[in-house]
Amino acid sequence: MISVNLSRIFGNQIRKLREERKISQQNLAEMCNFEKTNMARIEAGRTNPTLLTMYKISLALKIPLSELVDFEIKIDDDIERLS
């Protein structure tokens, strides 16, 4: 079993940062050199992205990777769902 909510929280973080910059999924995907469908999957939390994918997004958003993953994870959200 995978942690659906962790991916979802991460996806929400990407979406928030992307919308703040007023760019489309498609634009962000292009900046990252991957498919817009992949970006949709990531934002929807339907995939468990790799370090490289996260790093590409941080470059596109012009923030450090540490900021990209700087979000709160509540116990109820996630802990018990780890495989």
Place this chain on the structure above:
Amino acid sequence: MISVNLSRIFGNQIRKLREERKISQQNLAEMCNFEKTNMARIEAGRTNPTLLTMYKISLALKIPLSELVDFEIKIDDDIERLS
């Protein structure tokens, strides 16, 4: 082509934090609920870990995920190697 050095930098970060805590690869792997061989691969930078894997390690090391990925990435190290 994958970013070998990004994974290696991440692996070095894990190793540094693990050794500071004076725990073995095996111990850390057990705390993360995965195989010690997987931990060896991660520390050696021979794999491109997923968000969930990184999150499990951050829980085991008792630090936020954002701290786990708080390392410097130099241009020469990595940028031009992105696929």
Place this chain on the structure above:
DNA sequence: TATTAAATGATCATATATGATAACCAGATA
């Protein structure tokens, strides 16, 4: 010497991330 622990590496199977393509939906606008 033997023995133990820690780290590493090889290999195979399985699960899944991503690439790639296609289709669809909603909203805006001509």
Place this chain on the structure above:
DNA sequence: TATCTGGTTATCATATATGATCATTTAATA
């Protein structure tokens, strides 16, 4: 109506992360 943009989902192929097991190496120690 048609057309465009942005977002979403489905599907398939390929690459690879991880699980699992086994073996090897190195260092420490008896």
